[in-house]
Amino acid sequence: MDFSIKSGHPEKQRSACIIVGVFEPRRLSAAAEQLDAVSEAYLSNIIRRGDIEGKPDQTLLLHNVPNTLCDRVLLIGCGKERDFNEVAYRKALATAAMTVNENGAMDTVNFLPELPVKGHDVYWKVRQAVETTEAALYVFDELKTEKDKARRPLRKMVFSVPSRRDLSAAEQALKDGAAIATGVAVARRLGNLPANICTPTYLAEQATELGKSANKLKVKVLEQSDMETLGMGSLLSVAKGSRQPPKLICMEYRGADNDSKPYVFIGKGITFDSGGISIKPSAAMDEMKFDMCGAASVIGLMHTVTELQLPLNVIGIVPSCENMPDGLANKPGDIVTSMSGQTIEVLNTDAEGRLILCDALTYSERFSPETVVDIATLTGACVVALGSQATGLLGNHRGLNNDLLSAGKSSGDRAWELPLWEEYQEQLKSNFADMANIGGREAGAITAACFLSRFAKKMHWAHLDIAGTAWKHGDEKGATGRPVPLLTQYLLDKVK
Known part of the structure; x- marks a missing residue:
């Protein structure tokens, strides 16, 4: 247009x-x-x-x-x-x-x-x-x-x-709005593509193409062997049941000097989620192609950032694989070792998003980030709690949480904060490992964030659960591109 x-x-x-x-x-x-x-x-x-x-x-x-x-x-x-x-x-x-x-x-x-x-x-x-x-x-x-x-x-x-005095502000709005719309459209397209096309390899190719066309952006793709060397046992355990090779995509945009700490965004990239051995019901399983909408939003955000040439350092990280049932797949009761060295008892193989995000969180430490925000279609519990209107927000830093809430309100891409109290951590206790990957039926969205918080203690971190906002159902079925507007507004506020 x-x-x-x-x-x-x-x-x-x-x-x-x-x-x-x-x-x-x-x-x-x-x-x-x-x-x-x-x-x-x-x-x-x-x-x-x-x-x-x-x-x-x-x-x-x-x-x-x-x-x-x-x-x-x-x-x-x-x-x-x-x-x-x-x-x-x-x-x-x-x-x-x-x-x-x-x-x-x-x-x-x-x-x-x-x-x-x-x-x-x-x-x-x-x-x-x-x-x-x-x-x-x-x-x-x-x-x-x-x-x-x-x-x-x-x-x-x-x-x-109304007035010629408004033209300058309106022209800037036109520029910002068009860039955000581009990022949203990229995220929607990736989300809408079927899982037989939009594989982890395809996501890596899309990020690589962006890196070739955008200045200030460098893209690096870690293969399975690279992740094995880094000790990403949690992420790789999810990928074992799939014939599609896993990828960890890192997009580094340098719009500020090297001394400026980067803002890091991590997007869950499960390109299809069958649930693994803890297999999902068949009804609406086709919509599990949308389980990579967090990854799509991060790639979309990087399109927007490069188009606007923001004077910030921004890093997008996408851990990506499929979650499939197979003779090699994770089994309930398996114990895996994360990149951080912490051990995890996999009580439910359908709680796989947190298993790939935790290693990506540990990987992000190497960038000495200003803030880290992960974006994930993580829990059905968040959909029950907030429906399709608001993204769930949890984090360990009051200033970051407030900034994200404010950006959501301003952009119209709203989030709602849920508590991350220490008492909820009790639900993740395991008799056999440092933690379990699920915390029971109660407070499922919160205990999922509690799990991730154990890998984010060295950073100012927030988690956005977009399970209810990333796509629509029924006659309007399709990806929404959220939360690209929220994330862009957060960065625009940092520029101001």
């Missing part, structure tokens, strides 16, 4: 379509009022007839509005003005993008960023407009022989801002 910024009157815009808002009950937005005035009450007369009330999701497409230079005017229902918040704003943007894309207008001027959203400035509104529009128009059809394309798809969108 070609995005640009403009400041001007709606009636003077030469465009295939002008997008303006309507609030409940039948209240024109400021831009719509301008159109109404020059068209001699054309809009208000139609609204008075009841064609549109202004409720969310309502749309009304008008042709040949008098005294305007545009072909069409699209009215978007925005709900009650006093309730027009971040969620309502994004909903209006998504509705507008999808409607215009379907009605044959190949270019449009969007006045929705001029709407007042309490507590948010022009920069925020324009950035959200870019991200939301791209997300709404995203389609994954590369594996279909017949593609359902719009006959005349939307190709160009101009966002209008």
